Amino acid sequence: MNSVRIVISLFLALLIVVATTGWIWVGSHQAAAQATASRVVLTLCILAGVVGLTTLWRAERRNS
Numbered sequence: 299m300n301s302v303r304i305v306i307s308l309f310l311a312l313l314i315v316v317a318t319t320g321w322i323w324v325g326s327h328q329a330a331a332q333a334t335a336s337r338v339v340l341t342l343c344i345l346a347g348v349v350g351l352t353t354l355w356r357a358e359r360r361n362s
Contacts, residue, residue: 303354303355306350306354307351307354307355310347310350310351310354311347311351313343313347314344314347314348317340317343317344317347318340318344320336320340321336321337321340321341321344324336324337324340325337
């Protein structure tokens with residue numbers, strides 16, 4: 299079970315890294331209004347990844 303959690307965690311970590319890189323990129327490559335909208339979506343993506351990681355690893359403590 300832990301191997302599955304590790305693979306999912308790596309995927310979520312990659313998602314967070316890509317979203318963070320995109321968050322930085324949009325600030326310098328888009329107009330202010332577009333950058334704001336993009337950053338809202340990317341922030342939600344990052345938060346979803348963090349919630350996913352938290353939920354994934356918290357489930358083990360409840361089952362033990």
